[in-house]
Amino acid sequence: MPPSTLHARLNALLHPAFVSALVVLVVNDHLLKAAFHNAVTGKLSDFAGVFTFAYFLGVLAGRRLVLVHLAVALAFAWWKSPASQPFIDAWNTGPWFDITRVVDPTDLLALLVLPASLTLLRRAWRMGTAARRAWVRWTVALVALLAFTATSRVSRRDVDLTYLSPVPADALVATVLAQEGDADASNGELMLFFEMESCGQAWARFEVQAAGDLTLLRLRRIESHQCDIEGFGWEQLFNDMRPALSLVQARLLRPHPITDTATTATCPET
Secondary structure, three states, rough: OOOOOOHHHHHHOHHHHHHHHHHHHHHHHHHHHHHHHHHHHHHHHHHHHHHHHHHHHHHOOOOOOOHHHHHHHHHHHHHHHHHHHHHHHHHHHOOEEEEEEOOHHHHHHHHHHHHHHHHHHHHHHHHHOOOOOOOHHHHHHHHHOOOOOOHHEEEEEEEEEEEEEOOOHHHHHHHHHHOEEEEEEEEOEEEEEEEEOOOEEEEEEEEEEEEHHHHHEEEEEEOOOOOHHOOOOOHHHHHHHHHHHHHHOOOOOEEEEOOOOOOOOOOOOO
């Protein structure tokens, strides 16, 4: 049986399994993804995130742990599906921070950690976890909340530019990877990753459309988990993005002036 008070249940957050998974989530999201953005770091966030989130909610709920874990499974499946896009679009129209996610059915493999979360939480309460000062428990809880938020939080700039590439649409990702670049594609969309000189990794989000032997790439958004994209001028964004665009030989159909309150720039040919 779980402890009757929240203060007592919070001791379970000090279980080595939860603390280790939380450390993995934070280190992966803030260090490893920037250095190695690939399938491994993406899956690592999913596995660690699902485990810690289900465990954390179980601690808060105290009862009906199976129902809590089933709810997490359904919510994660929805979040990783196209069905969540209307919610994301509606959220991102608000004045708060923006969120994003990548639709990839293989991410659902992370649900395999839910039985471990359920079992370890029950075991933590059955065996008992040494009581610590209240500030220790609440600090771990706060770090967990911040980690859950940071995983999906994103800074972005909306844009509407059209590029033309001689690379076939179904070969874009392979072409980038073959040149040691980084890209991902799903549901008619291409995410082309690049390095911002001063802060870390960002990505350009394109709509992809075949045009005979060529491919139209409509740039819709530039995003980053690490950089304050809104704080950069367009000239720097385009300059930092240029090497990634060159991997698919993308050329702007025509120069396009882009203005905002901070800068006025002409998007250059690449």
